[in-house]
Amino acid sequence: MKSKILVVDDEPKIVEVVRSYLEAEGYAVIEAFNGRDALSLFEREYPALVILDLMLPDIPGEEVCQRLRRTSRVPIIMLTAKAEEEYVVAGFDLGADDYVTKPFSPRQLMARVEALLRRTTAEAIPLSKLLSYNEGDLVIDCDRHEVRKTGQLVALTPIEYKLLLTFAKYPRKVFTRDELVTLVLGADYEGFDRTIDAHVKNLRQKIESDTKDPKYILTVHGIGYQFGGE
Amino acid sequence: MKSKILVVDDEPKIVEVVRSYLEAEGYAVIEAFNGRDALSLFEREYPALVILDLMLPDIPGEEVCQRLRRTSRVPIIMLTAKAEEEYVVAGFDLGADDYVTKPFSPRQLMARVEALLRRTTAEAIPLSKLLSYNEGDLVIDCDRHEVRKTGQLVALTPIEYKLLLTFAKYPRKVFTRDELVTLVLGADYEGFDRTIDAHVKNLRQKIESDTKDPKYILTVHGIGYQFGGE
């Protein structure tokens, strides 16, 4: 389930546009057309993010922002026609996280919403579908389950692929053999941990240019292995 | 002391302008004029925020962003002439936190820097456990099992690493050789305690600027050793 977002604007048309875009992205949208409703709705619904117009019929948007900030660190994007530099700076000073001026690009607004939520929900940074290392020397295509070495498709076994992805997900992290066993072979694996060595060997033969001097899967002597791709 | 900010742009003039504004706000500024320098500087200095141009002479800014995101959640503001919607959206998709188009308003940029830092320092999620001594002269990264001396990665053997961590865990505490043997070589160690001396020697050669006058691993004559980092 995706996050709930509060959209506050006195122009119903704007709210409608923003709502449709947000819902297309899977967000739940709640709306307010004035400052008073915005504040009470915020109290009741705890949205994950607020998109706030500055020109509201009752309370000025600036004050709404300030009041929200008294009790909450909710991400706030100001969406307004006031484009002058002093307003922008003032908006940030009031505690806004972003400031978008009308007329605005809905797609760009969506991108900003996602960026802000990504930052605040503190989720792990999602891996992009296409991971590329050393200017395309090694490419992992997560969607297609494909790995290419200097453009050539290499056939990885299921375990090799999983091992590579585990490494790629946490570059530079040092994994002990036990960790790798748990992550790649499963928590209930009974066998012994040196099996990982064999898989590392096979994987290296497929993706390293020189197995004697590996660039991707590095040995951490006495501990385990580490992914060192750039 | 305010945060350290990395500014990356191939136009020295832009870097100069941004630097002057940032310094006026009290930030420490480090600069890079190409992607390669940006990445190595980032690794070395761990800045609190990155301002990144997209058009760089060597590696495209997009790739720099992606690479940073593989290992770090550092806030990234893209500062670029590419104003088209698709570029903006793509920039956010790569993991940028904000996107500012040239020509830009320095004051507005400052406001965005502050907003982002306000947001991220509030989270204060340490990415990896870093122990730093003498203003970054010696840095221990526990997750990555990495030790850096003046930014340079030093390769420690398992025992050296464990020894260093044992010291670092209790700065100023004086350890007898027997204690170190038990903690580092194991309670069931049979050998003799002067082995520790050899490991201390090797460790000193890797992390001390002057082994004749050690700053970190100090000898306590007649007793043992002590870690003297700040």
Added chain:
DNA sequence: CTTTTTGATGAAGATTTTATGAAGATAAAA
């Protein structure tokens, strides 16, 4: 100031850990 004790250092052999190829075991596909 000399003697005695303790620490520092370089090098060699011993030990531990990792790499690798191959064989048997297991699982999946035909």
Added chain:
DNA sequence: TTTTATCTTCATAAAATCTTCATCAAAAAG
């Protein structure tokens, strides 16, 4: 069932690391 691909284990070779020792330098004691 047969065939094929994959996984696990094992034995051995190779590499990295650890321990010890002999020697020299430094500190404490007499």
